Amino acid sequence: MSDTPPRAKRFPLSLQQLGSTPKPGAAVGREPLKPQGHWQQAAAIKARAVPPSGLGLDSAGVRQRMVQRLRAEGLSDERVLQALATVPRHEFVDTALAIQAYEDTSLPIGHGQTISKPSVVGRMMALMLAAPGAQARGHLGKVLEIGTGCGYQAALLMQIAKQVVSIERLKPLHDKALGHLVGYSQVRLVYGDGMLGHPPSAPYDSIISAAGGDDIPQAWLDQLAPGGRLVAPMTAPSGRGQVLVLIDHVRDAQGSRFVRSLHEAVLFVPLKSGVM
Numbered sequence: 001m002s003d004t005p006p007r008a009k010r011f012p013l014s015l016q017q018l019g020s021t022p023k024p025g026a027a028v029g030r031e032p033l034k035p036q037g038h039w040q041q042a043a044a045i046k047a048r049a050v051p052p053s054g055l056g057l058d059s060a061g062v063r064q065r066m067v068q069r070l071r072a073e074g075l076s077d078e079r080v081l082q083a084l085a086t087v088p089r090h091e092f093v094d095t096a097l098a099i100q101a102y103e104d105t106s107l108p109i110g111h112g113q114t115i116s117k118p119s120v121v122g123r124m125m126a127l128m129l130a131a132p133g134a135q136a137r138g139h140l141g142k143v144l145e146i147g148t149g150c151g152y153q154a155a156l157l158m159q160i161a162k163q164v165v166s167i168e169r170l171k172p173l174h175d176k177a178l179g180h181l182v183g184y185s186q187v188r189l190v191y192g193d194g195m196l197g198h199p200p201s202a203p204y205d206s207i208i209s210a211a212g213g214d215d216i217p218q219a220w221l222d223q224l225a226p227g228g229r230l231v232a233p234m235t236a237p238s239g240r241g242q243v244l245v246l247i248d249h250v251r252d253a254q255g256s257r258f259v260r261s262l263h264e265a266v267l268f269v270p271l272k273s274g275v276m
Helices: 015-019 039-048 060-072 078-086 095-100 118-129 132-137 152-158 171-180 218-222
Strands: 107-110 113-115 142-146 163-168 187-191 204-209 224-235 242-252 255-266
Touching (some): 060 118, 078 118, 095 107, 118 132, 118 152, 118 204, 118 224, 132 224, 152 163, 152 187, 163 171, 218 224, 224 255
Parallel strands (some): 142 163, 142 204, 204 224
Antiparallel strands (some): 107 113
């Protein structure tokens, strides 16, 4: 049997040893490591943190770059450009397509529908703002939008209008837009047949359609206020493709009449009747 005295136990230390005062001459131990700080300390650090800015799809910078491209391509109405710079387009498309949200391209939103190209939306809004009535008011007044889709265009219109009534015939898209437009108090969404317009809120100072047919429905003309302007895609006179159609409701000494003009070629989903 060995006479060697047992060595002092160094590890693990008892709780009493951890909290005890070191003996004279003994080495002072380092403070025990704490893998996780106290939750209050963590909360204080989080509160001091400054959220990142200027990065990602949520930044104003990425929308400004889109606006700069559109301005370079000829879109000059500063009110429209400001609206495009304000509304976050990526929040209105599916997550998988968000990376393409600020490209000048249409994107699918489901159910055979698309969100229109920013340049086309901007062009149509600029045409409406150029109407004499809109110029006198400084805004689009009361707007009827045919085809809510995902709600992006309604959000843009609200930036330059007093009130927007938007009608959608596809219930899933109507419901999706309701979720997207929470907080847009001046936008009223209606589930119904867009070809019939929305008579209860007529007349409208401005009417805009996100779908194109062979001709403009009479119901839209009936609901367009005197001095109002309608912008919609329509089958081209040649029967091939679509063009933007602008209709002004003129009332003067000669009476009340509709003045029509044709503009550039476009491509929109077909205008259909009924609800689904």
